[in-house]
Amino acid sequence: MNKSKSPVIIAVIGALVTMIMIIAVIHSTSSGKNNKDPMPSTGNSANDPEKVLERSLKNIKVKTSTKVQGTVDYSDKSAANLPNINTKYPLTIEGTGDVDIEIFSTSEKAGKNNNGWLNEIAQEFNDQRNRLSNGKTISVSVRSIPSGASSDYISNNVYIPQAYTPSNELFGKLAAEQGAKLNLEAESLVANTAGIAISRTASSAVASKYGEVNFENIVDAVVNGELQMGYTYPYTSATGLNFLVNALQHFDGNDILSSGAIEKFQQLQKGIPFVCYTTDQMVNAMQSGTLQAGVVEYQAYTNSPVLKGGYDFVPFGYKHSNPLYSVGDLSSDQKEALSAFLNYALSAGPQAHAKEYGFDPDNSFKYTTASISGADIMSAQRLWKEEKDSGTPTIALFIADVSGSMTGDPLNRLKDSLLEASKNIKSDNYVGLISYSDDVTIDLPIDQFGLEQRSYFAGAVEKMRAGGNTASYDALMVAVNMINEYRTTVPNAKAMIFLLSDGQCNTGISYSSAANVVSHYGIPIYTIGYNEQIDSLKDLSSINEAVYIDADNDDVIYELSALFNAQM
Known part of the structure; x- marks a missing residue:
C-alpha cells in the first residue's frame, strides 16, 4: 500500500462512519416522534390491554373541535347514489x-x-x-x-x-x-332451497326439547333464548328476506304486522347477536362459536366442507x-x-x-305457499329496520381518515357518504365522529342522534379538512376510550366503531397494540378501505366479527348507506 494515500483513506472511512452515525441518530429521533406505541413496562402489566390503552392515550395528541350546526337533509337520493x-x-x-x-x-x-x-x-x-x-x-x-x-x-x-x-x-x-x-x-x-345450517350439537338440543328440528322449532328456540343464530341483511339478501317474512308468518299467519307478531319478532332479535352484512361474516361467526346457526342456500351448504362437516341443513320458506x-x-x-x-x-x-x-336439492320439502304481496314484503323490511335491535340502542363512533391523500375528490365523496348514510341511523342510537391525520380530532362527542345531534354531525362533517400522515390506530384508541366512557351512561347499549381509511397507518401506535386493545374490549370494528385494499383493516374487522368493505369514490355512498342501514 502507498503510505502517502493512507491518511486520505482513513479520512474517507472516518467521514463515512460519521455520516452513518448521524443518519442513525436522525432516524432514531424521527422514529421516536412518530412512534406513540406505549413504552414497554416490566411486570405482568406489560401486555395488559387496559394498561396499553392508558399508556397509548398519554402519547396521543387529541383536539376537540367546536360544535357547529349544519343543514339536515332528509331528501331521498337513493337512485342518484347507486354506483356506476x-x-x-x-x-x-x-x-x-x-x-x-x-x-x-x-x-x-x-x-x-x-x-x-x-x-x-x-x-x-x-x-x-x-x-x-x-x-x-x-x-x-x-x-x-x-x-x-x-x-x-x-x-x-x-x-x-x-x-x-x-x-x-x-x-x-x-x-x-x-x-x-x-x-x-x-x-x-x-x-x-333456502335453509338454516345448525350445528349438530344445537340440533340435538332442539330435537330433545321440541321433538323435531324444523324452521318453526328453531325460531321458537331463538325466541326462548335457547339458541343464537344469524341471518343476512334482508334488503339485499334473498335468503335473509325469506327468513324475515317466514318468521313473521310463523308469529302470525293472518297479519305479519300485528302487535303479537312484532312482540315475538322483538324477542327473536334478542337471540340474534347481529344481523350479518354478508354471508361470509355469518359463516365466520358460526365457525368461531358465536353463532350456533345461520341461514344459507342448499347449493352453498353442500359445496362447503365446513358446513357439511359440522352442521345439519334444515330447509324453510319460499322456493x-x-x-x-x-x-x-x-x-x-x-x-x-x-x-x-x-x-x-x-x-x-x-x-x-x-x-x-x-x-x-331434495324436492320432498313442502315449501311455503302462503301468498305475500310486494307491499307486505316492503312492510316487513320497514318493520325489520325499526325493530331489529329489539329496543337495545347502539353507541357508534365514526372515524374518518383526513390525511393528505384524502385531499380533493376523495374527501368530498367521504363527506357526501357520511351525510347520506347518516339518514339511515335511527334517532334512538348514540353517535359521535372523530377524524385524524397526524393527530386526532374529536369533531363531535357522542350523544343521542336526535335532530340537534344530526345538525351538529352535518356541521362537523362539513368542517373536515385534509392534510398530514395516517395515524389510524391512534384514532382507534381514542374511539375505544370514548365508547368505554359513554357506556357508563347507557350500560345496556351495543357498541360499534366504523373506521374509514385510504391507506396503511404510517405513524402512531402499531397494529399489534391496537388489535390487543380491540380484542379485549370486544367492540366490533367495521372497516372501509377507501380507494385501496388494506389488509390490516381486514384483519382488524375480523377480530370481533365485523366486516371489511372495499369502497371507492364511485360507490362509497352506496356502500356506507347499506352498512349503516344494516347496523344502525
Whole structure:
C-alpha cells in the first residue's frame, strides 16, 4: 500500500462512519416522534390491554373541535347514489350477437367455480352462434349482482337489463311493487332451497326439547333464548328476506304486522347477536362459536366442507327456484332471443350440469305457499329496520381518515357518504365522529342522534379538512376510550366503531397494540378501505366479527348507506 494515500483513506472511512452515525441518530429521533406505541413496562402489566390503552392515550395528541350546526337533509337520493354499474358489477359474460340479452343474476349462479353455472351455459350458448328466424345472431350477457341491488337499479330506472333472475320470487314481487315492469318467463331457471345450517350439537338440543328440528322449532328456540343464530341483511339478501317474512308468518299467519307478531319478532332479535352484512361474516361467526346457526342456500351448504362437516341443513320458506323475468317492453327479436336461451338453459345438459354444482336439492320439502304481496314484503323490511335491535340502542363512533391523500375528490365523496348514510341511523342510537391525520380530532362527542345531534354531525362533517400522515390506530384508541366512557351512561347499549381509511397507518401506535386493545374490549370494528385494499383493516374487522368493505369514490355512498342501514 502507498503510505502517502493512507491518511486520505482513513479520512474517507472516518467521514463515512460519521455520516452513518448521524443518519442513525436522525432516524432514531424521527422514529421516536412518530412512534406513540406505549413504552414497554416490566411486570405482568406489560401486555395488559387496559394498561396499553392508558399508556397509548398519554402519547396521543387529541383536539376537540367546536360544535357547529349544519343543514339536515332528509331528501331521498337513493337512485342518484347507486354506483356506476359497470365499475361495481362488471359483466361476467359479454355477448356479441346482433341481438344480445343482458341478464341480472345472483352470485351463486354467476360467480366462479361451483357458482359459475349460468356463466358457463351462457358462454356455451354464445359459442353456438344461434340465429333468429330472420337470420340475426343472438347472444346473452350476464351481470353478477345481488337480488336487492338488482331491484334497486331496475325499480329506480337507473339501469334496465332485458332479464332478471333473483334467487326467489320475493325480490321479483318487491321490484314490481316499486315500479319495475317484470314479466315471469319461467318459474324456475335452476332449483335451490333456502335453509338454516345448525350445528349438530344445537340440533340435538332442539330435537330433545321440541321433538323435531324444523324452521318453526328453531325460531321458537331463538325466541326462548335457547339458541343464537344469524341471518343476512334482508334488503339485499334473498335468503335473509325469506327468513324475515317466514318468521313473521310463523308469529302470525293472518297479519305479519300485528302487535303479537312484532312482540315475538322483538324477542327473536334478542337471540340474534347481529344481523350479518354478508354471508361470509355469518359463516365466520358460526365457525368461531358465536353463532350456533345461520341461514344459507342448499347449493352453498353442500359445496362447503365446513358446513357439511359440522352442521345439519334444515330447509324453510319460499322456493329458491331462481325465477326468470323479462324486464320492460322487449322487442320481438329480444323475446325470441330470450326464449331460445331459456329453452337451452332448461334442456337436459345444462340442468345435469347444475346438479353437479349442488343445485336441484331434495324436492320432498313442502315449501311455503302462503301468498305475500310486494307491499307486505316492503312492510316487513320497514318493520325489520325499526325493530331489529329489539329496543337495545347502539353507541357508534365514526372515524374518518383526513390525511393528505384524502385531499380533493376523495374527501368530498367521504363527506357526501357520511351525510347520506347518516339518514339511515335511527334517532334512538348514540353517535359521535372523530377524524385524524397526524393527530386526532374529536369533531363531535357522542350523544343521542336526535335532530340537534344530526345538525351538529352535518356541521362537523362539513368542517373536515385534509392534510398530514395516517395515524389510524391512534384514532382507534381514542374511539375505544370514548365508547368505554359513554357506556357508563347507557350500560345496556351495543357498541360499534366504523373506521374509514385510504391507506396503511404510517405513524402512531402499531397494529399489534391496537388489535390487543380491540380484542379485549370486544367492540366490533367495521372497516372501509377507501380507494385501496388494506389488509390490516381486514384483519382488524375480523377480530370481533365485523366486516371489511372495499369502497371507492364511485360507490362509497352506496356502500356506507347499506352498512349503516344494516347496523344502525
